[in-house]
Amino acid sequence: MRIGLITSDPAHPLLAATTALLAAEHTVRTLDPATAEPPEPSEAPADVYLLKARTPRAISLARALERRGARVLNSAAATELCQDRTAMAEQARRAGLPFAATRTHPTLAAFAELADGQGRNGRSGLSGPVVVKSRHSRKHDLVTRVDSAAQLRELAAAHPEEPVVVQEFAPNSGWDHKLWAIGGRVFSALRRSELSPGGRGPTRPLAPDSLPPGWTALVHRVGEVFALDVYGVDVIDRGDGVPLIVDVNAFPGVRDQPGASEALAALILSAEGAGA
Numbered sequence: 001m002r003i004g005l006i007t008s009d010p011a012h013p014l015l016a017a018t019t020a021l022l023a024a025e026h027t028v029r030t031l032d033p034a035t036a037e038p039p040e041p042s043e044a045p046a047d048v049y050l051l052k053a054r055t056p057r058a059i060s061l062a063r064a065l066e067r068r069g070a071r072v073l074n075s076a077a078a079t080e081l082c083q084d085r086t087a088m089a090e091q092a093r094r095a096g097l098p099f100a101a102t103r104t105h106p107t108l109a110a111f112a113e114l115a116d117g118q119g120r121n122g123r124s125g126l127s128g129p130v131v132v133k134s135r136h137s138r139k140h141d142l143v144t145r146v147d148s149a150a151q152l153r154e155l156a157a158a159h160p161e162e163p164v165v166v167q168e169f170a171p172n173s174g175w176d177h178k179l180w181a182i183g184g185r186v187f188s189a190l191r192r193s194e195l196s197p198g199g200r201g202p203t204r205p206l207a208p209d210s211l212p213p214g215w216t217a218l219v220h221r222v223g224e225v226f227a228l229d230v231y232g233v234d235v236i237d238r239g240d241g242v243p244l245i246v247d248v249n250a251f252p253g254v255r256d257q258p259g260a261s262e263a264l265a266a267l268i269l270s271a272e273g274a275g276a
Contacts, residue, residue: 002046005030017261033058045070048271052251073229074250082250083137085165095225099245100167108164112156129169145195172236179219179233180254183267186219187257212241
């Protein structure tokens with residue numbers, strides 16, 4: 001079969017390992033979204049494409065391929081949805097997922113002005129720690145904990161025009177549960193949160209069968225709600241195994257997870273419409 005990788009980084013460990021598993025019997029071609037164009041009308045598209053990029057050009061390329069009848073994992077629509085944290089939160093909460101309550105502000109400056117005005121009027125203002133994130137998920141986006149009005153003003157001065165979402169900070173152990181799904185298989189790890197006092201720290205192995213009851217099913221449910229094939233779910237444990245989802249990512253790296261490349265190769269070969 002013919003497989004297309006929509007990526008500017010075919011050497012990414014997961015993609016490279018998956019390509020090595022498939023290349024002996026299948027044709028694997030890389031399409032750099034910065035330069036690639038959809039196949040000509042006379043040229044048949046590949047049997048399946050992996051969308052491992054989130055730029056506007058990558059999304060546009062994936063949509064063009066889908067219009068030609070190609071199967072894209074993840075779809076352009078699903079990938080784009082996970083880039084907008086406002087739409088992501090609305091989708092998750094409509095579906096009954098335990099997603100963090102999320103408020104949207106047009107700019108960080110507008111949020112800081114609102115919080116400052118509430119404080120001057122005797123209302124709550126910034127009543128406790130919050131997590132401020134760029135509304136649009138991308139590389140090097142803004143994700144930070146804010147504990148005071150002064151810290152918020154400083155952040156707003158540095159990023160005044162950044163559209164943001166705000167989530168209340170949920171007390172937790174300081175470790176994020178990084179959960180990934182490739183097809184029907186779930187992988188997991190613990191990572192020291194970037195919001196902890198010491199900043200982001202190491203990643204620790206975590207066997208999926210040691211997750212609290214119901215968490216694996218929750219990961220599968222996220223895939224159904226967002227129509228994702230390869231994805232990540234960031235979850236914190238609020239205590240006694242009560243999960244709170246704080247982010248969903250389309251096609252994350254899934255680094256250092258034994259069996260991930262085999263799971264991705266199996267997903268590609270089983271994709272609907274794939275030829276032998």
